[in-house]
Amino acid sequence: MIILAVARGHNGSTCLMVDGEIVFYLEEERLSRFKYDGSPMLGILKAFEYVDHIDHLVVCHTHRSGPNLDWTGEHMYEGFVRKIARKKFTFETTYIDLNHHEMHAACGFYNSGFETAACVIADGAGSFLQMKEVPDTLYEFETIFHAEYPEEFEQVWKHVGTKASIGFHEPEPNTFITEYPGHTKMYEAVTQYCGFPAIEAGKLMGLAPYGKPNDEIPSFFRDGWGNRDLIVPTYPNAAQINAARFPILSEDMKYHPKGERLDHTDIQKDMAYKIQEETSERMCELIEKAVELTGEKNIVVCGGYGLNCVANYKYWERFPDLNIYCEPISHDGGTSIGGALYKLHQLTDNEEPRKQASVYYGPQYDPATYEEAIAGLDVKDTTYDDVAALIREGNIVTIFQGRSEGGPRALGNRSILFDPTIKDGKDIVNGVKHREWFRPFACSIKKETVHDWFDLQGREETPHMMYAVKCHDGVEDKIPSVIHVDNTCRIQTVTEEQNDHYYKLIDAFDKITGVPILFNTSFNLGGEPLVETIHDALETLETSEIEYMYLPEIQKLVKVPNKSDD
Structure with a gap:
């Protein structure tokens, strides 16, 4: 059985799986040479250097109803593969009926080697959702799943939000619809405040240890939720620091106007320190919540924030009795692996855990x-x-x-x-x-x-x-x-x-x-x-x-x- 899975959007990727083994996984940027590139057409072409047909095409996206929405562009992958097939073979197309966070969870859980686990997912915006409680588009911020074989991902806690001022809603227990920003999105806001593109939050992680505790800088959280006074949401792409509202930040902005950064001020360094400390602490609270709601000792961390290696070590320190697995392909590119593995287990009912031993997944070249x-x-x-x-x-x-x-x-x-x-x-x-x-x-x-x-x-x-x-x-x-x-x-x-x-x-x-x-x-x-x-x-x-x-x-x-x- 041959499964070809593609992840669209930034960090676009292709995963080719033959009889349950990953033949190759590749991010589109490696072939196109454009960083964070999407639309993995080159990856699809590369796949057909290894196989002459596929049985299943899996498209991973950010809209559960994606294939019915022409503007999303998802249909183009099916059309592209059909052109490659040229009537030589037939295949089944699956637009994965999972939210974005579920695909992250599938990637991390199936690679963890755990039989069951609580999956803690945190990233910038996740799927674009609609819920009857509010008219606005909602974005996934943090989610906890209880995962079991072969394909069970039970949502036990979720935070979604919007840039509109909608207040706080809990339409059902442990499902929260709020106007408060997710902590990954706040991390991106500070990343931009310090002069980097939002997607390059890893740079902020490197800057953070040069800062120090500074009580004059407002906290990013109030009563456990993101501080809307400090963050101006511009979802889905990013969020901004509301510097004008806080004199310490508006004064600091005079030294690094937008588009200009010669060096980082002490306030920028302290901001980096604070967001690193506060968001990693919030992740620890989510892990505690995951244990409480599921009874699990096995914890999977995935999604964009899962690449925060400073926070990951903090989990080791804080939770010595938990088995913690941080997925190495936590960013959105990993959702093609999640989609392929989910489809595999959907088709086979295979319940044998297989821990990811290696991430050397690129194409094999002849020396x-x-x-x-x-x-x-x-x-x-x-x-x-x-x-x-x-x-x-x-x-x-x-x-x-x-x-x-x-x-x-x-x-x-x-x-x-x-x-x-x-x-x-x-x-x-x-x-x-x-x-x-x-x-x-x-x-x-x-x-x-x-x-x-x-x-x-x-x-x-x-x-x-x-x-x-x-x-x-x-x-x-x-x-x-x-x-x-x-x-x-x-x-x-x-x-x-x-x-x-x-x-x-x-x-x-x-x-x-x-x-x-x-x-x-x-x-x-x-x-x-x-x-x-x-x-x-x-x-x-x-x-x-x-x-x-x-x-x-x-x-x-x-x-x-x-x-x-x-």
């Missing part, structure tokens, strides 16, 4: 084709030891191998690597990647050594880089380039089984330095998607100051002339 791509360049045979020594000498080295990572985290297949012991390493690599000065970097560490360096709150691993964990005392002096100002680092634990070549490279660096860790960041420049093909990788090197690319599958080291040689 033999790399030789042609690098012909004429400065190429030499190499070893793990050679590459480790090159990194130790202070060189930035990229690694390109195998299938690309699903989601936003680079996990050793499309990564930029550096020596974590170099004191000003963060500034060096931020400069080369054209990133903001304050943004921290992640690291990869041999799994068996992780407890010597970091506090995982009793957990054994974090293979998908989903938690900003605290380092042990003194570690910040040993690997300063990857430890953030709050003494945390977003880490990836690595084993040979998980990623053989990458593990052996880290091990080689360990033998040279006594440090079983590599500085790891995504293989891209600021504002660009992660590289997908070797041609993308070579173009990135040619237009940057990075010289080296390591191809472990053929044990070649490529040195690329770039703009630093001009």
Whole structure:
């Protein structure tokens, strides 16, 4: 049985599943090279490089009645596949009869390995809903589901809202229709206040530790709900800070007028700190509510806020007795995986939990084709030891191998690597990647050594880089380039089984330095998607100051002339 699922909207994606196995999952931006791209037509074409027919097309959307609304554009995917089919095969189209948050829940639950779970979903706007209680369009903010196999997602708590002034309604127990903004939307508002696009909230997460508690800044919550006085809703796209209403903010705005940001003020940093603290605390309250309403000890966190690795670690600290799974493909792209898995279990009644072991979901490329791509360049045979020594000498080295990572985290297949012991390493690599000065970097560490360096709150691993964990005392002096100002680092634990070549490279660096860790960041420049093909990788090197690319599958080291040689 072959299922092709597509997620439309920003973070558009395609998931191809054959007999229950993901053949590939890919975000459209990796092929189009436009960040956050939607309409995954290129992904659909890529799918038919792997199969000559499909049995089911699943379209994931933000309107339950989507296929009946021409303006949504959803019908175009069915038409596109029919053109590809050209009467050679027939297929069934399913416009998933789930709300957006249910698709997030399906992605997280089926990947968690849990038999049953409470799913806590939080993102910006979710599905666009209509309810008889109010005439306005409503948007999903936070939802709790009780999930069971094969396809049971019982809604036990929900908050939806609108930009209209409608007050507070509870039409049935634990279903709330309000004028109050969701906490992900408030996070986006502060993201914009600090000069970033709303969709780049991860930058705000990096800025937050530079702030401090500031009681002069109004709280983002009142009696457990978003502060409407502080937030001006402009849903579904975003929300704005109502700076004019608060003198401390209106005065601060004089130093960073819209469209202009030379550096961040102390107030901006304190705003970032406050929204991070208050929204993560609100998520903890939702987890407590999920346990109360479902009796579950298994918790799945998904939706856009699920990528907040600082909050994710807070859940570990707060709830040591809960089994918490934070889905690594939490953003909207992951809903194509959720849609495919939901359809699979709908058709098969399969109740066997299968934990997601890897997110290396990209297309498989033939390493033999790399030789042609690098012909004429400065190429030499190499070893793990050679590459480790090159990194130790202070060189930035990229690694390109195998299938690309699903989601936003680079996990050793499309990564930029550096020596974590170099004191000003963060500034060096931020400069080369054209990133903001304050943004921290992640690291990869041999799994068996992780407890010597970091506090995982009793957990054994974090293979998908989903938690900003605290380092042990003194570690910040040993690997300063990857430890953030709050003494945390977003880490990836690595084993040979998980990623053989990458593990052996880290091990080689360990033998040279006594440090079983590599500085790891995504293989891209600021504002660009992660590289997908070797041609993308070579173009990135040619237009940057990075010289080296390591191809472990053929044990070649490529040195690329770039703009630093001009």
